[in-house]
Amino acid sequence: MNHSALCWQAGALAAREEALADEAPVALVYNGVSHAVMLASPGDLEDFAIGFTLTEGIAAWHEIVDVAIVPVAAGVEARVTLIESRFQALQARRRQLAGRTGCGLCGIEHLEQALPAIAPIASDFRTTPDAVLAGMARLAAAQPLNQATGAVHAAAWLAGDTLTVREDVGRHNALDKLVGALAAARAPRDGVLLMTSRASSEIVHKAASAGLPIVAAISAPTRLAVSLAEQAGIALIGFARGERLTVYSHPQRLGLVATPGATTSAISR
Template sequence: MYEDGIGREALCFDGERFQRRERQLAAELPCRFYLDGELLSSFSCSPWQLSDLALGELRIRGLIRSASELSELIADEEKMEIHARLRPRDRCRGEELSGEERMRGREERILVPIRSVQKLSRLFNEASRKFHRTGGIHAAALADFERLLLFREDVGRRNAMEKLLGACLKEEPDLSGKLILFSGRIAAEILEGASLIGSPVLIAVSAPSSMAVELAEKRGMTLIGFARGEEFNIYTHPERIEGTMLSSGLN
């Protein structure tokens, strides 16, 4: 439902004259998330993969560490409602992981070929079909050096990353040697979500913010921005990317 977008007539100017044409808009609908029978949050999102979004939000809030801590998760994509229940013995409301805990696993010594960064950026762009139809969708993906393994999309940047985080909680993939790709600007909240997934490398199509770079540096993540075509910028921990030199001035 709505995956191809919602058709809406627009008055389009082609440089010479106006014409009425139908354009596809990215679907964005209001959603309510209930936890243990109480309203946890209300937000707008794309009407698909709601269970992944729920898991991701609970993880970011520090309410769960794994999908098994839920006794129930029902995502109704027609009513746009999510209902979840925590197992009583697993309740950990308000508990946030420390910075040290989030950094565990960041010391993984992988060496990513330059061609893999370029290839994955191309595959990521090709997979973003909803974006190409509407121009209004963000995406996040988990990949190895050759292919995309998990791919999630949403009209919201944060929602897209939360969906990927939730999918990783649900699927429990082996994160050894895995990378994260993201379609938009990397703000601190996006870096936070990516850091909880556990991959040491984040590749973004757009720019990172200064705070995101600082967080990536602290948490031992390799942060790449402006990955388009053959080019990209490495902002932190370049030692994981083939051909970089520590004398470049980055840590």
């Protein structure tokens, strides 16, 4: 959507039309019961509903019966139908979520819920630093919404020469959309997750829940993200841009070994 704006540059003022990114409240509704409300870009919402369901541990793929995206007066409802046994299990532990911010969790009742258990992923996939950087270089051209607005993140799946991209105002939402798309396509988990953001602990946790073996972010990871990646067997990469990247965990997935006598566990290339 375009909006009239004033641009000041080099002492000159000019009127121009600027494209703005849309965001809307999206309610995740399971078997008629609202579970969470997220602010998201209103595109690829079926992928978003599926990915959120999977990465939040609400249900497995085979337990999802149907997804319907329904515009309502206040926003959008993503109506997910689960098999009855899974819905009853969800109700037993149900808590009302107000959604996530970029740096915290809302609606968590106990500290243990903030850091749920993370299991090692079952994958022996490996790649090279050059392949990761080449994929990241391709990503900018595969983000039409960001090219138009400059206001959204992208999550991309690099599998061979194929790059699958989902965009959203929220990096977590973009990743959920991507996971949903991969699940719907029955895509194998032999590839690299590319993120146009920092690598937060939640990004790593969602990647682990989806079985993604390598996570590469354009910016830095957090200490907790590195710890979770080490536990999960994920190669976590930061600062993947240009001709450089830094590997913080499981460098063997990129065919790298630490330099003897190095003072840090990170490996830069």
